[in-house]
Amino acid sequence: MQAIYLVHRGQLCSFxxxxxxxxxxxxxxxxxxxxxxxxLTALLWxxxxxxxxxxxxxxxxxxxxxKIFYIHVPSAYAMYLGFGVCGLGSLLxxxxxxxxxxxxxxxxxxxxxxxxxxxxxxxxxWARKAWGTYWTWDPRLTTTLLAALVxxxxxxxxxxxxxxxxERKFAALIALLGLVDLPIIHYSVQRWRGQHPTVIxxxxxxxxxxxxxxxxxxxxxxxxxxxxxxxxxxxxxxxxIALRALRPSEEYG
Amino acid sequence: MDNNDNSRxxxxxxxxxxxxxxxxxxxxxxxxxxxLWAVVFGYVFYLSRLQRKVENELEDVRRSQxxx
Numbered sequence: 001m002q003a004i005y006l007v008h009r010g011q012l013c014s015f016x017x018x019x020x021x022x023x024x025x026x027x028x029x030x031x032x033x034x035x036x037x038x039x040l041t042a043l044l045w046x047x048x049x050x051x052x053x054x055x056x057x058x059x060x061x062x063x064x065x066x067k068i069f070y071i072h073v074p075s076a077y078a079m080y081l082g083f084g085v086c087g088l089g090s091l092l093x094x095x096x097x098x099x100x101x102x103x104x105x106x107x108x109x110x111x112x113x114x115x116x117x118x119x120x121x122x123x124x125x126w127a128r129k130a131w132g133t134y135w136t137w138d139p140r141l142t143t144t145l146l147a148a149l150v151x152x153x154x155x156x157x158x159x160x161x162x163x164x165x166x167e168r169k170f171a172a173l174i175a176l177l178g179l180v181d182l183p184i185i186h187y188s189v190q191r192w193r194g195q196h197p198t199v200i201x202x203x204x205x206x207x208x209x210x211x212x213x214x215x216x217x218x219x220x221x222x223x224x225x226x227x228x229x230x231x232x233x234x235x236x237x238x239x240x241i242a243l244r245a246l247r248p249s250e251e252y253g
Numbered sequence: 254m255d256n257n258d259n260s261r262x263x264x265x266x267x268x269x270x271x272x273x274x275x276x277x278x279x280x281x282x283x284x285x286x287x288x289l290w291a292v293v294f295g296y297v298f299y300l301s302r303l304q305r306k307v308e309n310e311l312e313d314v315r316r317s318q319x320x321x
Contacts, residue, residue, distance in 0.1 A: 057267035065278025066265060068285040075289070114296050121292075122285040129278045189261075197262040208267040225293070232300050239307045246314045 034231065041224040048217035056214040065129040068122050070214045074222035075118040076144075080182060081226055082112020083151055087179025090172035102168055103237035105175060106158050111229045113155055115222075116148040131195055139188035140196040143181060150178035163244060 052070045059066035089105030092098050123141065124134040135141065154174045161167035189198050199207055207215065 060266040060268045061262075063278045065281050067282055069265070071285065071289050114292060118289055118292050121288045125281045125285045125288075129281055195261065197265075199262065199265060207265045210267055211265060229296065229300070232297075232304070236300065236304050236307055239304075239311055243307065243311050243314065246311070246318065 034228075037224065038228060041221060041228060044217060044221040044224060048214065048221045051214035051217050055210065057208060057210045062126075062130050065126055068126040070211075070218045071222075072119060072122045072126060073215070074218040075115045075122065077219060078222045078226040079112050079115040079119055079147075080186075081223070082108045082110075082115060082230070083147060083175075083178055083182055084108075084112075085230070086112055086151065086154070086175045087182075090175035090179075094169065094172050094176075099241055100238075102172070103241055104234055105172065107230055107233035107237050109151055109154050109158070109175060111226060111233055113148065113151050114229070115226070116144070116151065119144060120148055136195060138194040138196050139192040140185060140194060143185040143188050147178055147181045147185060150174060150181060154178065163240075 048070070052067055056067065056070070058064055085108035086105045089101045089103075089108060092101035093105060123144075127136070128134050154171055157167065157171045157174065161171065188194070189196050
């Protein structure tokens with residue numbers, strides 16, 4: 001599966017290529033196709049849940065709580081996508097003053113943040129059983145929390161700061177700062193000492209074969225959910241652009 | 254790489270038979286999935302309200318511009 005390949009190989013170029021593909025897809029998305037996408041995603045989510053609870057075996061050391069893995073890791077992947085699109089959209093906005101790139105960045109930043117908080121809540125629930133504590137200042141946990149806080153600041157600025165030129169430029173710079181943190185999160189488990197599992201990396205020992213279908217479906221389902229949420233949020237941002245064009249003297253928070 | 258890497262989990266192995274757990278993970282598992290569903294549905298609800306608000310404002314502006 002493409003999603004697993006990206007995480008497994010850890011190739012940043014492939015990741016950004018995937019981000020670009022999501023952007024291209026959103027440009028061509030029609031309402032009819034969108035409904036089919038929602039139905040397909042719902043079916044895949046049912047398949048994922050079936051695979052998690054009826055196909056994937058119980059893990060030897062951690063027991064049933066390891067099944068959090070199948071939503072935790074794909075959520076982290078969706079978080080990477082959201083923050084990646086946000087950072088690239090912000091860069092495009094700064095270079096070209098493109099309102100659509102700014103709108104895409106705002107939408108992706110918010111959706112990425114939703115998945116980031118899913119990661120930061122489900123992770124500690126898993127850690128409580130695996131490590132005996134909800135939180136530890138492990139490098140990956142700390143850098144993920146840092147990314148969530150940076151993009152939370154971005155989101156607050158977008159929501160409360162309005163649509164002035166200075167506010168949007170400042171928000172874009174914050175997004176670029178958050179973008180720098182993404183590769184640090186990814187490589188933190190390889191470079192620094194910590195407790196976070198290193199299962200899905202080039203140096204990890206991998207997962208039992210019975211766990212692969214659940215994880216694969218998790219990646220696909222979560223990616224499609226990300227695309228749906230991003231398209232919904234992006235449509236709202238486009239409407240806000242239209243609103244600003246009709247009432248240029250006012251700003252909307 | 255230092256020797257501390259050896260203390261990390263590097264694989265997940267399937268259990269080979271019935272096994273009793275020392276700390277029940279069921280409530281933690283349920284809580285994690287409940288959080289996921291609550292966050293996703295909560296966010297979709299938030300988006301639907303925001304979409305309605307922006308569309309209403311857009312409609313109001315267009316209507317007022319037509320009337321003038």
